[in-house]
Amino acid sequence: MHRLILMRHAKTERAAVSGLDRDRALTARGTADAALMGRVLAEKKLRPDLALVSPALRTRQSWDAVQEALGDVEVRIEPRLYDASPDTIRRLVEDAEDQAGCLLVMAHNPGVHTLALEYLTESAASPAILDRLAGGFPTGAAAAFEVDVAGRCAYDGFLTPKAFGGGADD
Template identity: 80%
Template sequence: MHRLILMRHAKTERTAESGLDRDRALTQRGYDDSIIMGRVLAEKGLRPDLALVSSATRTHQTWETMHEAFGDVEVRIEPKLYDASTDTIRRLVEDLEDSTGCLLVVAHNPGVQLLAMEYLTESAASPSILDRMAGGFPTGAAAIFEVDVAGRCAYDGFFTPKAFGGGAED
């Protein structure tokens, strides 16, 4: 793998009709922000070879809304990503290191943000970058990492929908 994109699902409704967190759907802002983020990533040349997507409704909808910007991309729905710990996400990423060039993981906080922080710490990222990531990982945000041949991740960018005309930071 040469690139990893860790993305949090876009903005969702507070509760689902079923009462289950897993069933929460995107709001209109979530749909709009997903379109923005798909376009931004594609324009920056960040087209995934594989999208690993949590089994929750909101992550499916985030991916389905943004994937048109990328064209044909292999997608795998991964139930282990729902409410996953950093260890679980990391293991899933490491299992794919040799089989994909650019991996997009669409999942949930706190796991996505905490794993991004771990990668930043391991790569000795600057204090300003660490502070920015520690300050929050808004819905629809994506942290970009370059991955070297040893599997080490180095910071390559952090994009939020708000930075490109989308929703509020949250």
């Protein structure tokens, strides 16, 4: 793997009709933001070979909207990504590192945000970059990392829907 993208699902409804968190769907803004982020990733040549996606409805819907702009990508619905800790996400990334040149993980906060901060700290990212991500990981956001041969992740960008004309940072 030479590139990793950690992405949070897009904006969701507050509650599902079923009452289950896993069943929360995207809002109209969430669907639009996810589609926007798919186009942004494609324009920036951040096209994954493999996507690991949480089974929650909101992550699957986010991925469907993102994938429209990315074309054919192998997708695996990964049950362990639902409400995953940073350590669980890291293990899943490490397990998939030989299976893709570019891996995208679509999951949830706080796991995605915390893992992105851990990768930044491990790579001695600048204080400005750490401050930018410490401020939050909004819905629909994506953190991109270049991965060296030793598996170390170096910051390659932080993309939010708001930065490209989409919804608010929340």
